[in-house]
Amino acid sequence: MSAEALNLVLFTVITAATPLLIAALGELVVERAGVLNLGVEGMMIVGAAVGFAAGYSTGSALIGALAGMAAGATLAALFALLVVGLATNQVASGLALTIFGLGVSGLIGAGFVGLKREAAPHLAIPGLSDLPFVGKLIFGHDLFVYAGLALTVGVWWFLTRTRAGLTLRAIGDNHASGHALGLPVRRVRVQAILFGGACAGLAGAYLSLAYTPFWTPGMTAGRGWIALALVVFASWRPWRALAGALLFGGATTLQLHAQAWGGVRIPAQFMSALPYVVTIVALIVLSVWDRRGTTAPAALGKPFVPDR
Amino acid sequence: MRKFVMAAAALAASLALGAAAVAQEKLKVGFIYVGPVGDFGWSYQHDQGRLAIEKKFGNKVETSYLENVPENDSERSIEQLARSGHKLIFTTSFGFMEPTLRVARKFPAVKFEHATGFKRADNLATYAAKFHEGRYIIGQIAGKMTKTNTIGYIVSFPIPEVIAGINAFMLGAQSTNPNLKVKIVWVNTWFDPGKEADAAKALLAQGADILVQHTDSAAAMQEAEKAGKLAFGQASDMIKFGPKAQLTSIVDDWSAYYIARVQAALDGSWKSQDVWGGLAEDMVHMAAYTNMPDDVKKMAEETQAAIKSGKLHPFKGPIFKQDGTEVVKAGANLPDKDILSMNWYVKGIDDKIPQ
Structure with a gap:
């Protein structure tokens, strides 16, 4: 395989990893706050529909991306109202959100089927982007890719280096104690959920604005679920989420390249199942390593009703 | 829910x-x-x-x-x-x-x-x-239009319709370009624009200069357009997604059949039947031949007319399997039932059908 081909392989791995990474980072923060939102796929597809609609109507990828984030956050607000406001079952509410999102995105996108627009602009730094081999790989992506990397650093810094991050983690581990200490449990959770929604929406907008710049119903094709698996795989840590996204994105992309190359032949069905298999393996490894049995936020998925 | x-x-x-x-x-x-x-x-x-x-x-x-x-x-x-x-x-x-x-x-x-x-x-x-009739025509076009002698073919699932499509494409291509090679990528889905786009990129990176797809989204067409290469559309006319890339699209067109059956129901002549229609019945329809020189266009139109009139059968003998065994003798055509249950590749395809 030539250097140029290898370069392209790596390039596509990064682009395939980006939507997984962005959505997973959002969900990671939500789960660290103790809320399980299974509606990632739904928020993502609405972000894709609204992102494309806004991008197409205004001609601006940036406005499209912002609209996608707003749409994801809007859906998340609905979820927050249910699980934080009314303390409903988080699993059921999240699943309902996914189903709702898939339906409503079809409605929003109905007028935009069969339309296309130019892909979001790619970075081009004179000199740097033209460097041999690394130029395009490091300096030639669209802005979503860099946003994903910046988000990884930002989430890591927020969770481990700020007081607000500490508060959020404390609430995720024990909301009753947090509440007793006077921490604003519900406000923090709502903010986390909105952030998660905006990230899922941005990941969806990336699909319809940059990855394959058109809208078509169901275009997320299960990436929201892979992002959920990714959070568990990463054991709720941002840098591991980055590594996992490259692994999960790479697994599917590399097998396509392997087929085209004509060398190795791995069943496509196996590669589709791989992210989930890897997640199960990761869970087992984590469970064996950590004697307490889990590294998940202790209050994850438990509804919180403040006692007066 | x-x-x-x-x-x-x-x-x-x-x-x-x-x-x-x-x-x-x-x-x-x-x-x-x-x-x-x-x-x-x-x-x-x-x-x-x-x-x-x-x-x-x-x-x-x-x-x-x-x-x-x-x-x-x-x-x-x-x-x-x-x-x-x-x-x-x-x-x-x-x-x-x-x-x-x-x-x-x-x-x-x-x-x-x-x-x-x-x-x-x-x-x-x-x-x-009979979508494979259209695939024979695009094979002929690909054979003429390729510069690298490498075609990228994105496919969904190994069902007979898809395999017959690949074979018809290859037979058409071999009739105009015996050196042509086809690289096949199975994406294991009918519809995942992101994955189809990745497959397209992978094939383009391996030297394919024309993309063929048997999946449903316009992602591959868009990738070809972006890379300045050529592609064939599937199911509907995708010219909007590849104004400089689309050679033609194999379009499903059910209008004529539906009108005929409603007419039959209205005048009382409706009977149960089994119709397998192709170009002749207007069920398969080729989008305008674009982005190709006039002689290739003329050849495509002639082939289309020949298949339509029944003069040319995409699976006319002699046809050999990958291992060289003869399935159809010269002068004969492969029977419909064998096309409908096809699970083997013709000679010249370098791929294994996934099990």
């Missing part, structure tokens, strides 16, 4: 339609789609056929459709159409076969038409299209 809501909506809609039907004596024609009408592919093309019926027959017919009907839960939807006075019902996906058969037994006075299936009854006809 979504399925439930859809089904409930479908139920309500068909009940309402049923009430309206009593008032007038129109022929009510119903359609069941597996996807959304807006998929710009399979279901979209069936709906174009429905609109053609409305246009042709005006107030003599009344059409209605249920979209997004899940295959494994379609019986209720089909039955509701039958109960609400629809006398001719088209079910347009392979997976509707058993449910359609069961409902057809319950409603002997209603006429049913099932696309791409093989089970029939006195009131249940089947119809499908």
Whole structure:
């Protein structure tokens, strides 16, 4: 395989990893706050529909991306109202959100089927982007890719280096104690959920604005679920989420390249199942390593009703 | 939940339609789609056929459709159409076969038409299209147009329709360019734009300069356009996604068949049958030949005419399997039933069919 081909392989791995990474980072923060939102796929597809609609109507990828984030956050607000406001079952509410999102995105996108627009602009730094081999790989992506990397650093810094991050983690581990200490449990959770929604929406907008710049119903094709698996795989840590996204994105992309190359032949069905298999393996490894049995936020998925 | 809501909506809609039907004596024609009408592919093309019926027959017919009907839960939807006075019902996906058969037994006075299936009854006809005829033509074009002698072929699942498509493409290509090689990538989905785009990128990186797809989204076409390469569209005309890339598209066109069957139902000549139509029956239709020199265009048009008139059969002998065994002798054509159950590659394809 030539250097140029290898370069392209790596390039596509990064682009395939980006939507997984962005959505997973959002969900990671939500789960660290103790809320399980299974509606990632739904928020993502609405972000894709609204992102494309806004991008197409205004001609601006940036406005499209912002609209996608707003749409994801809007859906998340609905979820927050249910699980934080009314303390409903988080699993059921999240699943309902996914189903709702898939339906409503079809409605929003109905007028935009069969339309296309130019892909979001790619970075081009004179000199740097033209460097041999690394130029395009490091300096030639669209802005979503860099946003994903910046988000990884930002989430890591927020969770481990700020007081607000500490508060959020404390609430995720024990909301009753947090509440007793006077921490604003519900406000923090709502903010986390909105952030998660905006990230899922941005990941969806990336699909319809940059990855394959058109809208078509169901275009997320299960990436929201892979992002959920990714959070568990990463054991709720941002840098591991980055590594996992490259692994999960790479697994599917590399097998396509392997087929085209004509060398190795791995069943496509196996590669589709791989992210989930890897997640199960990761869970087992984590469970064996950590004697307490889990590294998940202790209050994850438990509804919180403040006692007066 | 979504399925439930859809089904409930479908139920309500068909009940309402049923009430309206009593008032007038129109022929009510119903359609069941597996996807959304807006998929710009399979279901979209069936709906174009429905609109053609409305246009042709005006107030003599009344059409209605249920979209997004899940295959494994379609019986209720089909039955509701039958109960609400629809006398001719088209079910347009392979997976509707058993449910359609069961409902057809319950409603002997209603006429049913099932696309791409093989089970029939006195009131249940089947119809499908010979997409491989179009694939023979695009093979010939690819053979002439490729500069790298490498074609990238993106495929969904190893079912006979897809494999027959690959073989027809290869036979067409070999007739114009014996050195042509085809690289095949199985994406294991009918529809995942991101994955289809990745497959397209992978094939372009391996030197393919023309992309062929047997998946449903326009992602591969868009990648070809972006890379300045060429591509063939699938199911619907994708020229909007590749104005400089699209050579032609193999378009499903059900309008002529649907109009003929409604006409038959109206004048009482409808009979159960099995139609496998291609270019000659206007079920398969080639989008305009673009982005190619005039001589290639002329060749494509001649081949299209020859297949249409029956002079040329895409699977005419001699045909050899990959291992060199002869399947069809010179002068003979491969029988339809062998095309419908095809599970082998022709000689010259360097790939193994996934098991």
